[in-house]
Amino acid sequence: MSRTEAADSPALHDPSGGGGLMEVLRHRYLLKLLVRKEVKVRYQGSLLGMGWSYVQPLTRFMVYFLIIGVVLGLNRRVPNFAVHIVAGMVFVQLFSETFSSATRSVVRNKSLVRKVGLPREMFPVASVLVSAVNIVPGLVILFLAALLTGWHPTWHFPALLLAFALTSVWGFGVGLLFSAFNVYYRDFSKVVQIITMILPWSSPMIYAYEMVRDRLGQFPWALEIYLANPVSEAVMLSQQALWVPTLDRTRHAETGVLDMASHLYERSLILLAVGVVFVWFAQKVFTRLEASFAEQL
Amino acid sequence: MSTMIRMESVSKQFTLRHAKTLKRMTHRAIRGKPLKDSFYAVRDVSFDVDAGEAIGLMGHNGSGKSTLLKMVSGVMRPDDGRVGVGGKIAGLIEVGAGFHPDLTGRENVYLNAAIIGMTEKEIDRKFDTMVEFANIGKFIDTEVRHYSSGMYMRLGFAVAVHAECDIFLVDEGLAVGDAPFKRKCMRKIREVREQGTTIFLVSHSPKQVQKLCDRALVLKEGSLVFDGEPAEAARFLNDPSDDGDGTDEETDF
Numbered sequence: 001m002s003r004t005e006a007a008d009s010p011a012l013h014d015p016s017g018g019g020g021l022m023e024v025l026r027h028r029y030l031l032k033l034l035v036r037k038e039v040k041v042r043y044q045g046s047l048l049g050m051g052w053s054y055v056q057p058l059t060r061f062m063v064y065f066l067i068i069g070v071v072l073g074l075n076r077r078v079p080n081f082a083v084h085i086v087a088g089m090v091f092v093q094l095f096s097e098t099f100s101s102a103t104r105s106v107v108r109n110k111s112l113v114r115k116v117g118l119p120r121e122m123f124p125v126a127s128v129l130v131s132a133v134n135i136v137p138g139l140v141i142l143f144l145a146a147l148l149t150g151w152h153p154t155w156h157f158p159a160l161l162l163a164f165a166l167t168s169v170w171g172f173g174v175g176l177l178f179s180a181f182n183v184y185y186r187d188f189s190k191v192v193q194i195i196t197m198i199l200p201w202s203s204p205m206i207y208a209y210e211m212v213r214d215r216l217g218q219f220p221w222a223l224e225i226y227l228a229n230p231v232s233e234a235v236m237l238s239q240q241a242l243w244v245p246t247l248d249r250t251r252h253a254e255t256g257v258l259d260m261a262s263h264l265y266e267r268s269l270i271l272l273a274v275g276v277v278f279v280w281f282a283q284k285v286f287t288r289l290e291a292s293f294a295e296q297l
Numbered sequence: 298m299s300t301m302i303r304m305e306s307v308s309k310q311f312t313l314r315h316a317k318t319l320k321r322m323t324h325r326a327i328r329g330k331p332l333k334d335s336f337y338a339v340r341d342v343s344f345d346v347d348a349g350e351a352i353g354l355m356g357h358n359g360s361g362k363s364t365l366l367k368m369v370s371g372v373m374r375p376d377d378g379r380v381g382v383g384g385k386i387a388g389l390i391e392v393g394a395g396f397h398p399d400l401t402g403r404e405n406v407y408l409n410a411a412i413i414g415m416t417e418k419e420i421d422r423k424f425d426t427m428v429e430f431a432n433i434g435k436f437i438d439t440e441v442r443h444y445s446s447g448m449y450m451r452l453g454f455a456v457a458v459h460a461e462c463d464i465f466l467v468d469e470g471l472a473v474g475d476a477p478f479k480r481k482c483m484r485k486i487r488e489v490r491e492q493g494t495t496i497f498l499v500s501h502s503p504k505q506v507q508k509l510c511d512r513a514l515v516l517k518e519g520s521l522v523f524d525g526e527p528a529e530a531a532r533f534l535n536d537p538s539d540d541g542d543g544t545d546e547e548t549d550f
Contacts, residue, residue, distance in 0.1 A: 012303055012381030015371030030411040037397060037408060044399045115394045116412055117371030291374045295311055
């Protein structure tokens, strides 16, 4: 046994690891299996199966479109209202799902946390990947809708990638932090429910950005708070990439309805960088709290 | 001899929270009652285990055996002191961890084996042996939800005993299945031992420890009170209800 020949203490290591996210990278195969399991189990035993993943976003879209667009008449003000909504909805959904499933992930896997010495970051990371898989149907609907309404490629297309990075990094960061808090007090999963309820309304997913900018115009600080939410940027990036190209710019120029936040790209990149730092911070807190996960659960 | 497990004055405290909601906390605080109590589950335990040794950890319920085992396997981190291990750990402690009822036996074997630290290649290589050991046969591609509890546990055990490791942990309290299967597990543990793997067995059966181990530790209320010959340990445990030839609660493999 070559492993055991090394003399004494230098060869000994701490069994509880504490290697954090780096440790997760070393368990890629397990991560793959966990993600595959979640995806497979999700619609098991239902007749429609994966079909449900199309029904949910379509229903949500129909409600917004019919009530706010048609009944309340917003579609008269916002051109191609359907694509406007779906472009934002996909990313609001990605963030909400990442945030809430990551928050619950450690508690949900408590049987494993109590028994096996795995890096616990595994569970939030797996939830993020599962959420990313789950937005594929929403993206398919979005692309189809954009193509049908005259979308053509523009230089803004890569903004989608930035929107994706922004939502997943922030969703993972807050989810990682909350997943550790949630072990101690389940109140945190309730807080997440409240936040995800507000999200569709606190970003320009339904109304146009121009409306909130004009209302908040006299309180610049309020607009800054509004824009500090990375989901707002992600929504606008997505609209810039898929909704704006479906419209005739010259026709809508003077109404301002196509306006996005000033310095949208700069803001997004800064928020992305802050998000990466936030993930690092969340990981630090997680490692500290992780020490007593097993007895708390 | 090299050291495989080293415990250096390891302590673990548990906190009991008496009040779980703000309302209750306020009530207790007003009446001047403590909000929480803490107690030592494991207190100042030190020992070394050499490579190739078979150690039996004994003690009554609540003596801190499981907590100590969890610190060796890395599930729990000590509050004080240091735990060091000199190799890969596996064993009969996390049987069937992560089994999902809606996945087939095959999918669960892969998932569970990866959870306890096996690589994809290792699982591929040992898959048939594991299924044969569990005696699951053609049901391997059925969802485990349809398994009997015996089949379920056998499959979990089969995966656990086939993990390659340097330290093999056994929590005897988990011994399940019918007599033939228990004997099979026992044979497998002996085989693992003969390969020179360090064995760490947690048990409250002195008979079991004498049969399998060459050294015994006894925990009492979290403290290590004995470290030596298994035969003596049996006397040391010395409780009227369990005095060496205990029959009823003992799980005989």
